[in-house]
Amino acid sequence: MSKIACQRKGERRLSLPSKDMMAAIAVTRFGLGARPGEIETAKADPQGFLTAQIRREGADLPQDGGESAVQRFGQMRDYQEQQRVARQKKDGEATDDAALQAAKAAQIVLRDKVGADFLARARLATNTPAAFRERWALFWANHFTVSSTKQITSVLIGPFEREAIRPNVFGGFETLLVASSTHPAMLTYLDQAQSIGPNSPVGVRRRGARAGLNENLAREIMELHTVGVDAGYTQADVTEFARALTGFSVGRDNEGNAGQFMFRDAAHEPGVRTIMGKKYAEADIQQGMAVLKALAADKRTARHVCGKIARHFVSDTPPPALTARLEKRWMATGGDLAEVAKALVESPEAWDPTPAKFKTPYEYTLSTWRLIGAEPSAFERLGPILTGLGQKPFSAPSPKGWPEDAQTWASPDGLIKRMQWAQGFAAVVADRTDPNALAVSALGARLTPPVAKAVSRAETRKEAFALLVMSPEFQRR
Amino acid sequence: MTAQLNRRSLLGLGASLGISVNFLGTQAFATSEGDLAKKKLVVVICRGGMDGLSVSPPVGDANYANLRGTIAMKPDQVLKLDDTFGLHPELKTVHALAQKGEARIAPAIASPDRARSHFEAQDVLETGAAHVYGTETGWLNRTLEALAPVRKVEGLSVGTTAPLILRGKVQAASWSPGKGVDETARLPTLLQDLYRNDPMLGPAFARGLETETMAQTAMTALSATPAMNVAAASTPAMPGAATMSATMANDRQNRAGSEAARKLGSTLGGFMIQAGGPQIAAISLDGFDTHAGQQGQIATRLSYMDAVLDGLHDGLGAEWKNTVVIAVTEFGRTARVNGTGGTDHGTASTGLVLGGALKPGGGIIGDWPGLADNALFENRDTAPTVDMRGLFKGVLAEHIGVDRTILESKVFPDSAAAKPVTGLV
Numbered sequence: 001m002s003k004i005a006c007q008r009k010g011e012r013r014l015s016l017p018s019k020d021m022m023a024a025i026a027v028t029r030f031g032l033g034a035r036p037g038e039i040e041t042a043k044a045d046p047q048g049f050l051t052a053q054i055r056r057e058g059a060d061l062p063q064d065g066g067e068s069a070v071q072r073f074g075q076m077r078d079y080q081e082q083q084r085v086a087r088q089k090k091d092g093e094a095t096d097d098a099a100l101q102a103a104k105a106a107q108i109v110l111r112d113k114v115g116a117d118f119l120a121r122a123r124l125a126t127n128t129p130a131a132f133r134e135r136w137a138l139f140w141a142n143h144f145t146v147s148s149t150k151q152i153t154s155v156l157i158g159p160f161e162r163e164a165i166r167p168n169v170f171g172g173f174e175t176l177l178v179a180s181s182t183h184p185a186m187l188t189y190l191d192q193a194q195s196i197g198p199n200s201p202v203g204v205r206r207r208g209a210r211a212g213l214n215e216n217l218a219r220e221i222m223e224l225h226t227v228g229v230d231a232g233y234t235q236a237d238v239t240e241f242a243r244a245l246t247g248f249s250v251g252r253d254n255e256g257n258a259g260q261f262m263f264r265d266a267a268h269e270p271g272v273r274t275i276m277g278k279k280y281a282e283a284d285i286q287q288g289m290a291v292l293k294a295l296a297a298d299k300r301t302a303r304h305v306c307g308k309i310a311r312h313f314v315s316d317t318p319p320p321a322l323t324a325r326l327e328k329r330w331m332a333t334g335g336d337l338a339e340v341a342k343a344l345v346e347s348p349e350a351w352d353p354t355p356a357k358f359k360t361p362y363e364y365t366l367s368t369w370r371l372i373g374a375e376p377s378a379f380e381r382l383g384p385i386l387t388g389l390g391q392k393p394f395s396a397p398s399p400k401g402w403p404e405d406a407q408t409w410a411s412p413d414g415l416i417k418r419m420q421w422a423q424g425f426a427a428v429v430a431d432r433t434d435p436n437a438l439a440v441s442a443l444g445a446r447l448t449p450p451v452a453k454a455v456s457r458a459e460t461r462k463e464a465f466a467l468l469v470m471s472p473e474f475q476r477r
Numbered sequence: 478m479t480a481q482l483n484r485r486s487l488l489g490l491g492a493s494l495g496i497s498v499n500f501l502g503t504q505a506f507a508t509s510e511g512d513l514a515k516k517k518l519v520v521v522i523c524r525g526g527m528d529g530l531s532v533s534p535p536v537g538d539a540n541y542a543n544l545r546g547t548i549a550m551k552p553d554q555v556l557k558l559d560d561t562f563g564l565h566p567e568l569k570t571v572h573a574l575a576q577k578g579e580a581r582i583a584p585a586i587a588s589p590d591r592a593r594s595h596f597e598a599q600d601v602l603e604t605g606a607a608h609v610y611g612t613e614t615g616w617l618n619r620t621l622e623a624l625a626p627v628r629k630v631e632g633l634s635v636g637t638t639a640p641l642i643l644r645g646k647v648q649a650a651s652w653s654p655g656k657g658v659d660e661t662a663r664l665p666t667l668l669q670d671l672y673r674n675d676p677m678l679g680p681a682f683a684r685g686l687e688t689e690t691m692a693q694t695a696m697t698a699l700s701a702t703p704a705m706n707v708a709a710a711s712t713p714a715m716p717g718a719a720t721m722s723a724t725m726a727n728d729r730q731n732r733a734g735s736e737a738a739r740k741l742g743s744t745l746g747g748f749m750i751q752a753g754g755p756q757i758a759a760i761s762l763d764g765f766d767t768h769a770g771q772q773g774q775i776a777t778r779l780s781y782m783d784a785v786l787d788g789l790h791d792g793l794g795a796e797w798k799n800t801v802v803i804a805v806t807e808f809g810r811t812a813r814v815n816g817t818g819g820t821d822h823g824t825a826s827t828g829l830v831l832g833g834a835l836k837p838g839g840g841i842i843g844d845w846p847g848l849a850d851n852a853l854f855e856n857r858d859t860a861p862t863v864d865m866r867g868l869f870k871g872v873l874a875e876h877i878g879v880d881r882t883i884l885e886s887k888v889f890p891d892s893a894a895a896k897p898v899t900g901l902v
Contacts, residue, residue: 149764190768191768191769191817191819194769194816194817195816195817196816198816203816212814212815212816212817213815213816213821214768214769214815214816214817214819214821215815215821215822216766216768216821219593219594219822223594223596229592229594229596229597229609235593235855235857238593358677397524397763398524398525398595398596398766400595400596406677407644410677410678410681411681411685412681412682412684412685412688413685413688414681414685415678415681415682415685416682416685416686416688416689419664419665419668423662423664450671451671454667454670454671458667459663463663463664463667466664467664467667467668467671470664470668470671471671472671472672472675472678475678
């Protein structure tokens with residue numbers, strides 16, 4: 001658009017598109033797709049519509065019964081105990097069907113809780129009028145990924161997002177980083193809980209066997225959560241950080257704080273640590289906390305994370321000027337995430353009318369439910385849909401989280417699977433809709449003549465609905 | 478109906494096992510190309526940093542038992558290969574093939590990356606570049622590009638996401654088991670029209686439709702073979718269990734998982750022997766990041782890998798003699814056991830090279846640096862003696878017939894330091 005002309009003049013201020021276009025962008029790019037009438041609502045003041053969703057107290061909490069990590073730890077322990085009893089009996093003379101049944105039932109209860117956590121989160125996203133706030137929370141949940149690679153982590157992901165992520169997404173980055181790095185879910189997922197300093201009292205007592213450092217969390221905090229892999233740190237820095245983090249652990253049953261964060265003095269590696277040229281002489285928990293604080297304040301963290309925000313919200317290859325604006329605000333406010341969110345909304349580069357982002361399967365299916373003002377009915381339906389589209393619930397492939405680029409998701413098979421799902425979805429819901437009106441409600445000023453025409457010329461409502469949700473405009477944001 | 482069941486259960490299985498299959502390269506001009514067009518290559522990517530010292534424990538190395546402590550294996554626990562090396566007890570198929578000269582180990586192989594980051598190292602493995610961010614295309618895709626003037630090969634990835642190893646100029650197709658496309662519906666045609674001017678969605682969707690047609694033919698043929706009936710293997714992937722099935726695996730599920738993995742392998746083999754089937758395929762196996770409680774985890778993962786290879790061997794049938802399989806990981810793990818019964822990110826690991834096309838005889842591939850303290854890389858990891866790009870180059874040149882000049886300039890640029898591993902086939 002006029003962007004090129006502006007750049008040629010060397011002018012920093014870019015022109016924004018019309019209010020109508022901005023309303024459509026606010027709802028589809030910054031939000032999670034339009035619910036009926038949402039674009040209309042945003043028209044008066046599209047940027048204000050978004051900034052009004054930023055609030056200190058954080059993101060919304062899913063309505064899922066609200067069980068805590070502590071409760072889930074207890075339930076998992078009970079299940080494991082039942083399983084142990086059942087197995088013992090099984091190894092004896094007669095098989096104890098009752099014990100096996102009980103263990104099986106306990107497993108199903110836990111599994112259903114994980115499903116309920118995920119469903120509640122999906123329902124929040126489909127129903128919320130503050131979808132920018134929810135997208136912002138989803139970004140941070142993916143940044144600090146915990147995935148169900150272990151049976152214990154699968155039941156903790158819901159509590160982790162509720163306790164560590166959601167309350168802190170509009171606070172200081174340091175607070176969020178500390179909350180994530182001290183939550184039992186993260187400490188378990190990345191094996192920190194059992195890491196022991198070799199020269200700590202526990203390490204000396206156990207002498208080698210099953211006592212020592214585990215550097216998994218230290219490495220991923222540096223590489224993924226803070227400064228980034230290209231920050232110039234070395235293996236020695238990772239190991240030193242792992243030493244500083246020894247003692248960060250989770251309480252056990254006989255300690256009276258089962259399932260809570262616990263600092264184990266006796267497991268902490270004594271001594272001064274040097275990480276990326278900086279000395280840390282603090283004792284005990286203060287040492288690890290001081291490193292987290294320094295990492296949070298590091299310029300390289302601002303660069304790494306702001307680049308990720310720009311890639312998530314705007315483009316797989318965002319304009320450097322956008323990242324620079326976010327970084328500047330980050331550094332000026334000490335990593336105040338509410339301010340960074342505002343900077344994003346205020347950046348003209350974020351409002352380019354050309355939609356550059358291709359929706360991930362989660363975003364895509366959520367936006368389809370939002371389109372008709374509905375919500376997923378059961379995890380038993382939602383789970384297989386997302387698994388089939390390549391994004392199995394709570395199962396990011398690695399601590400790096402889900403990929404968010406078009407190259408990954410706009411694959412030939414990915415498109416075929418979306419079409420098959422769109423056909424099935426349309427068969428159930430389309431006859432109750434007016435597809436022409438839906439197209440306007442879904443895309444507003446982003447609706448192009450070819451898509452409007454294709455929808456209006458479709459043979460059936462089902463066909464029209466499937467065409468709309470499979471259109472390039474609806475699949476992008 | 479049978480075909481549908483097969484495809485659907487495979488989809489669930491792939492997801493729950495962390496396995497995805499990528500095909501690329503179909504033999505469109507097979508008849509005009511003679512022997513070379515029959516040659517097949519399968520690349521198995523073991524993601525997460527597979528522990529080489531567990532894959533092929535060097536039980537005869539004087540320092541092994543001490544370094545590994547609680548997780549060391551005893552000489553009588555492993556499947557013996559030679560005086561130094563054995564194979565993990567779960568790798569029964571690999572061992573049986575090794576006895577016949579159809580499997581070899583490269584016990585100290587690594588990519589050129591030394592950062593010990595999963596993501597960086599996997600990028601380097603898949604791009605074939607000398608360093609991270611060296612290129613955005615995968616070396617298998619550039620192989621297709623290199624072969625294009627000689628014989629027409631098409632790319633196909635099975636799985637809902639496109640892996641880096643086959644991203645690039647050649648529009649790779651992708652496919653995963655699903656319910657198929659209704660040929661009579663108008664929607665595919667209307668969508669092709671809607672995507673006509675879309676440079677990303679247009680080509681991708683067209684390729685998806687073509688592939689779906691081809692896959693339906695291939696699956697129909699497969700379902701006629703009793704060995705291909707995988708309906709029974711759907712147990713661990715019931716939809717309701719989507720989140721927990723992989724993690725709450727008990728012994729029964731492990732057995733079912735192995736059986737499913739075996740059937741996935743045999744299905745892949747079945748695809749590759751179809752006329753017009755893929756000549757080159759890639760499979761990903763996940764779950765090798767064993768920081769804690771390593772022994773149980775790696776046994777399960779290696780049993781899946783062995784089962785995939787067993788199935789592949791079966792499915793390829795007589796075509797096994799034209800096949801080379803390479804299994805590699807992004808990096809190995811620390812030589813010393815850590816404090817949590819696991820190991821942390823390291824450097825060199827074991828690569829496996831299998832296939833009926835291998836020359837008989839020959840011991841390990843590359844030198845064994847040993848595990849003495851002063852032999853370890855940074856006093857920590859198995860030291861690399863073979864650059865995996867050298868292995869890839871050797872196999873592509875001698876087995877697939879890729880021109881050596883193009884290999885050095887286009888497929889693996891800046892790889893002069895990685896000497897091709899020759900004489901394997």
